Amino acid sequence: xxxxxxxxxxxxxxxxxxxxxxxxxxxxxxxxxxxxxxxxxxxxxxxxxxxxxxxxxxxxxxxxxxxxxxxxxxxxxxxxxxxxxxxxxxxxxxxxxxxxxxxxxxxxxxxxxxxxxxxxxxxxxxxxxxxxxxxxxxxxxxxxxxxxxxxxxxxxxxxxxxxxxxxxxxxxxxxxxxxxxxxxxxxxxxxxxxxxxxxxxxxxxxxxxxxxxxxxxxxxxxxxxxxxxxxxxxxxxxxxxxxxxxxxxxxxxxxx
Amino acid sequence: xxxxxxxxxxxxxxxxxxxxxxxxxxxxxxxxxxxxxxxxxxxxxxxxxxxxxxxxxxxxxxxxxxxxxxxxxxxxxxxxxxxxxxxxxxxxxxxxxxxxxxxxxxxxxxxxxxxxxxxxxxxxxxxxxxxxxxxxxxxxxxxxxxxxxxxxxxxxxxxxxxxxxxxxxxxxxxxxxxxxxxxxxxxxxxxxxxxxxxxxxxxxxxxxxxxxxxxxxxxxxxxxxxxxxxxxxxxxxxxxxxxxxxxxxxxxxxxxxxxxxxxxxxxxxxxxxxxxxxxxxxxxxxxxxxxxxxxxxxxxxxxxxxxxxxxxxxxxxxxxxxxxxxxxxxxxxxxxxxxxxxxxxxxxxxxxxxxxxxxxxxxxxxxxxxxxxxxxxxxxxxxxxxxxxxxx
Ligand SMILES: Nc1ncnc2c1ncn2[C@@H]1O[C@H](COP(=O)(O)OP(=O)(O)OP(=O)(O)O)[C@@H](O)[C@H]1O
Ligand SMILES: [Mg+2]
Numbered sequence: 001x002x003x004x005x006x007x008x009x010x011x012x013x014x015x016x017x018x019x020x021x022x023x024x025x026x027x028x029x030x031x032x033x034x035x036x037x038x039x040x041x042x043x044x045x046x047x048x049x050x051x052x053x054x055x056x057x058x059x060x061x062x063x064x065x066x067x068x069x070x071x072x073x074x075x076x077x078x079x080x081x082x083x084x085x086x087x088x089x090x091x092x093x094x095x096x097x098x099x100x101x102x103x104x105x106x107x108x109x110x111x112x113x114x115x116x117x118x119x120x121x122x123x124x125x126x127x128x129x130x131x132x133x134x135x136x137x138x139x140x141x142x143x144x145x146x147x148x149x150x151x152x153x154x155x156x157x158x159x160x161x162x163x164x165x166x167x168x169x170x171x172x173x174x175x176x177x178x179x180x181x182x183x184x185x186x187x188x189x190x191x192x193x194x195x196x197x198x199x200x201x202x203x204x205x206x207x208x209x210x211x212x213x214x215x216x217x218x219x220x221x222x223x224x225x226x227x228x229x230x231x232x233x234x235x236x237x238x239x240x241x242x243x244x245x246x247x248x249x250x251x252x253x254x255x256x
Numbered sequence: 257x258x259x260x261x262x263x264x265x266x267x268x269x270x271x272x273x274x275x276x277x278x279x280x281x282x283x284x285x286x287x288x289x290x291x292x293x294x295x296x297x298x299x300x301x302x303x304x305x306x307x308x309x310x311x312x313x314x315x316x317x318x319x320x321x322x323x324x325x326x327x328x329x330x331x332x333x334x335x336x337x338x339x340x341x342x343x344x345x346x347x348x349x350x351x352x353x354x355x356x357x358x359x360x361x362x363x364x365x366x367x368x369x370x371x372x373x374x375x376x377x378x379x380x381x382x383x384x385x386x387x388x389x390x391x392x393x394x395x396x397x398x399x400x401x402x403x404x405x406x407x408x409x410x411x412x413x414x415x416x417x418x419x420x421x422x423x424x425x426x427x428x429x430x431x432x433x434x435x436x437x438x439x440x441x442x443x444x445x446x447x448x449x450x451x452x453x454x455x456x457x458x459x460x461x462x463x464x465x466x467x468x469x470x471x472x473x474x475x476x477x478x479x480x481x482x483x484x485x486x487x488x489x490x491x492x493x494x495x496x497x498x499x500x501x502x503x504x505x506x507x508x509x510x511x512x513x514x515x516x517x518x519x520x521x522x523x524x525x526x527x528x529x530x531x532x533x534x535x536x537x538x539x540x541x542x543x544x545x546x547x548x549x550x551x552x553x554x555x556x557x558x559x560x561x562x563x564x565x566x567x568x569x570x571x572x573x574x575x576x577x578x579x580x581x582x583x584x585x586x587x588x589x590x591x592x593x594x595x596x597x598x599x600x601x602x603x604x605x606x607x608x609x610x611x612x613x614x615x616x617x618x619x620x621x622x623x624x625x626x627x628x629x630x631x632x633x634x635x636x637x638x639x640x641x642x643x644x645x646x647x648x
Binding site: 013019061064065066068086087090092093094096099100101104105109116117118119161 | 262263269274464467472476478479642643
């Protein structure tokens with residue numbers, strides 16, 4: 001048994017008329033994820049690598065209990081997250097770089113707010129706040145409104161407030177998307193640090209270098225299924241990761 | 257600490273500590289209402305005063321003293337000095353520089369006494385208020401003179417006495433005031449409530465979806481029901497305070513608007529229970545509007561979309577409110593009281609004109625709370641629904 005397991009999940013969406021136009025399809029339903037399985041253990045970073053629309057966000061949102069798969073199961077420490085979502089949420093964090101915090105609040109206020117919602121008690125909270133704020137250099141800006149922070153500082157604040165409860169499982173959708181190099185570096189360094197502290201991390205990305213630098217294991221996801229999976233060296237063999245990725249991409253285009 | 261309370265506090269904090277929001281939600285509505293109604297009141301007041309104090313200017317030729325006396329009894333007027341050509345006089349009356357012209361035949365009195373029928377011509381401008389008023393005075397003076405001549409000519413003057421006439425002007429100030437309140441209050445209350453909710457509702461719900469913070473909120477171990485309740489209760493309180501601000505502005509401008517000699521209007525015509533009834537109707541209506549706006553905001557993907565969807569409902573409420581102001585008297589039949597928005601507006605008009613039944617009041621309260629309950633249940637389902645929360 002692995003710490004976090006995703007077993008054969010499937011998720012179908014009903015497409016709105018607007019979406020059918022965008023995706024250039026007549027079919028009303030879209031299978032975003034079909035028979036997807038993977039696992040991750042503590043002390044490990046697992047990467048889902050795939051192009052736009054492959055189903056990465058859908059897979060990660062399912063793990064984060066935000067959406068329910070039509071079929072299959074997801075378990076954390078042997079307990080299904082589908083039937084025990086409240087308990088699962090105490091152990092996970094879900095992050096995305098698309099998060100835009102409300103301009104009006106200060107990092108300090110938001111940290112306290114999310115701590116209370118995560119049932120973190122005050123002593124724990126203050127200790128966590130001190131650690132995270134000094135790690136990301138937020139301490140000097142703790143009382144500055146989010147709207148007045150630089151975009152890098154905003155991202156670091158989102159990261160801090162998503163991790164108030166010191167979760168064992170960190171689910172990160174596109175961790176470096178749209179970040180400047182410095183902030184991206186802070187984020188990837190921190191993920192590595194979390195891994196070494198014994199946290200389990202699942203991230204999604206379409207950037208090959210992120211996978212090459214960070215991931216212990218990787219699954220290449222195309223059209224809702226994992227086409228190849230394993231440690232970095234298993235997946236790429238003698239070839240270059242980029243070549244493997246593109247040859248898989250070509251295959252799936254042929255199949256379609 | 258209850259999770260709904262945590263969310264409630266955050267939403268309140270957000271609004272009351274943001275200077276811009278405090279201004280737009282709590283200060284501007286009251287201030288705007290006060291200024292607009294104060295100005296309308298001043299303009300109306302100005303017109304009334306000018307009618308009451310205007311001294312008409314008359315042009316006369318050969319006016320006999322007997323008629324002049326009778327005219328002076330009726331009104332203080334100014335005589336136009338100088339002679340005018342006929343055409344000059346006509347155009348000056350049209351232009352309202354002269355309010356009326358009286359042209360008597362020369363030696364009018366001696367003609368009357370000798371039994372001949374002399375002529376008198378009155379010129380005025382019925383399109384001008386001052387001129388019409390002047391004409392009434394002139395007409396009154398001429399009739400009085402005419403009457404005195406007839407009485408002189410009768411063999412038995414007592415024959416002229418046909419009946420005794422007495423007129424009484426009945427004017428119930430209380431009813432007039434009540435009607436005034438019933439015309440403006442229900443409409444304004446609904447508008448204030450809607451505007452108050454629209455100012456903050458979309459941002460609190462659709463805004464969180466748009467910014468992506470909804471996902472951060474939803475991965476916390478918080479029951480969806482508590483999220484829904486925290487949002488709804490905070491919006492109710494804020495909207496109520498916003499409506500209150502408008503209300504204070506309105507109260508302060510009322511003396512001017514309703515021409516109550518610059519003292520506060522006679523609110524004492526209403527009993528304590530009337531105020532209580534108004535209060536509970538307003539509170540239940542705030543809940544209803546907040547629940548409606550919340551449901552629409554939860555469906556929308558962005559604040560802008562939410563506002564677009566709320567607009568039609570706002571306009572419907574506005575139209576119902578305006579129709580009520582024109583009709584002004586409330587219907588007493590039972591069924592209409594069950595209609596959302598219409599019911600509350602109608603019962604408010606009823607309370608303000610002392611014509612409402614407890615049954616109808618209960619119908620309004622229960623139906624409004626029922627609709628609210630349905631909306632809140634729907635909102636809870638929407639917070640639970642990934643389709644709504646993460647729609648594309
Ligand atoms: N809520 C939704 N409603 C309808 N269709 C959806 C929804 N979410 C995702 N989809 C569709 O499912 C497919 C997979 O989407 P998903 O967002 O999981 O892909 P992704 O790998 O994260 O892509 P990207 O790189 O663009 O983020 C896409 O075709 C998308 O349009
Ligand atoms: Mg995605």
